Amino acid sequence: MLKSKVAVQVTSPGILPDDVVMLGDAYLKPWKIPQGQPVTLKFGAMRQPVKVVAVEKFDGMRISQSLARRMGILAGCQLRLQYRSVGAVLALGPLIGVLISRDDPSMPEKPFGSITMFCKELVDASAVYGAHVYFFTPEGIGSSHQHVEGWVYAGGWRKIAVPAADVISNRLTSRKLENKPSVQHFFREVKLRHGTSVFNEKFLDKPEVFEALGRDRALVKYLPESHVLRNYTMLKSMCSKYSTVFLKPVRGSLGKGIIRITRLDQENFVAHHANVGGTRKQHFTNLAKLFSSISGKMKSVRYQIQQGLHLIDIGGRPVDFRALVQKNEQGKWSMTSIVARTAGSHHFVSNLARGGTLSTVKEAVAKSNLSSAQGHDASARLQRAALDIAQGIDTHIPAHFGELGIDLAIDTNGRVWLLEVNSKPSKNDNTPLQPDQKIRPSVRNLIRYARHLAEF
Template identity: 25%
Template structure:
């Protein structure tokens, strides 16, 4: 296969261990059908002098290690987290290499995305008021709304998201810690909250927002995951939509926190009156079309986005988070075979489109 027909999946490998092996195996097999050689590599294993990289290729039913020429095209699946700083310089060097095309450039964090989207008159009304976390900003939010959430500026899976509520007998904190374990604390005085949060947020940037009542009338937290991807013509397309239902004891609906998934329309029909259901679906569809185009204009090329949409108890639609390295397990859980298939094949179709265009 020609060198320009190679697609490197860039991820964080610990030796031969890397996440999403099942997904990458399917990408490899689908790529092979299109004459594209797909392999997985860590940006830390690139040798820029020889323009080669140590990586893994799925062959003969197993992942095999080897040395590969630097791929002409890269699919960035390097999830951002506290240890990303060890990878960042290598990722940036690859991004600046004129011989390499990235399918899309990863979003840098929730705050930067918020700043971009706030410039769109069409999208801004769907954004919750957001500030950089400081104790003063938290106090202002609590004074105005009675409860607030803090969440890491870079992070996923609901990890580190905490709700702070004012109660008659003090302050209640509820959420998940850095190990994704549920936490619940009650403090009689603000001093206790202050002490706890200064330790909890130490060394990381957090955001503060009003707490939105994103749950069903029965109190089950939920959000809507919309997966949008570039197709084989280089155009944005909605791959699928699903509702993620959380544990009633949790404040987030993330599947990593023990949630489950259901199809969108039947869920909305059960939860809202018909006129409201219609308006909500319309707004979700509108965001799925407008948000990727607007974000890409400011940010640079993107290949796919997971848009997490919240709907509060009064039916207001909110953009909660936008992720440039989305998971796709939700479509297995709701048994949507078309969305499941497209979620895997679209990145290869888009890579094929770029290979013909570049």
């Protein structure tokens, strides 16, 4: 099966009918594309019977304006082209759909809010790699699995009907939206009817991750002891075993709602609550009173109770690490970036939303209270852990992931631990755009993996 990148030109109205495409003879002869006989033009879920007309000394493809509109193409572009003799299919692509939480048509310059720049980067990367990308929300999904209402970029953002894509990247940031019956039905239909690949198709809950990875002997070394907090007995057991434990909302993010419990002596406990302004501190003269104070919250919030770790710190500010791992053009996990995050001065969580700061792994380890002997290969060990954990997620959780944000920590003995796995990693705090870069590696990798999935 031959593959190539072709410049697709859109003709003026009335020049070409929808069922004719003009193609440079440089493509027809080696691929043995039949002339004058019907072939099927495929673009995502769109299928159009066409006849191919050869054009001498022309290195491109011409299609009618109305056909281009049905394809969701508003101007000329570069796409990958394949001819599959079995079934006589002339395929263009890959067509990539990115499912996002919301749009705002009243803001044409910035219709996707803070992720608009990321979306434009994906458009630019698609042009480089011969792909076509659009963006759609759950509201853009109609009753048909054939097409959606999506946003394309052609000199500006425009919303039009586009075919269901070859590959869908699920960037929904809300479980409520992700679990909408219309969204789940659409995922099932496009996979079944069009062979669409959907990656990062679901959120990960903390207990799900730790239970799944706990079944892998090679990964247990990275896992602090963790359980879903069900009752006082469990809290008492963990607090007797560890001087510090953390309560983390099972479905939390950005450090919201985390409680750190520290045992001062047999009777006295301190609870630190993470909030936006800093840390709220409560003192309890026994564990029963502490449990009573959180039992009300447990009616609406499920907590994971986790072994407290003695993390490395910089001047008393805890340090952890965020690795972004993505699948590459061979479909294998690879390391895109890893950064150190140091907690803000009044926080015990390191999220940037809580005043944390970023640095390289090397800088953070050098400034920390980790000895030079324990820290000399810290970066390599963190990267190995991230890739091992990503592979473990693939092996033990029945869902398709193409990128993961993996939060890791190093304790004062130099041991690497897993804190959390995020299946909707932010592009904003991980792979900052360098002055000489127009497209971040994380964005390039997303397009490369999409090409791999669509076999273009």
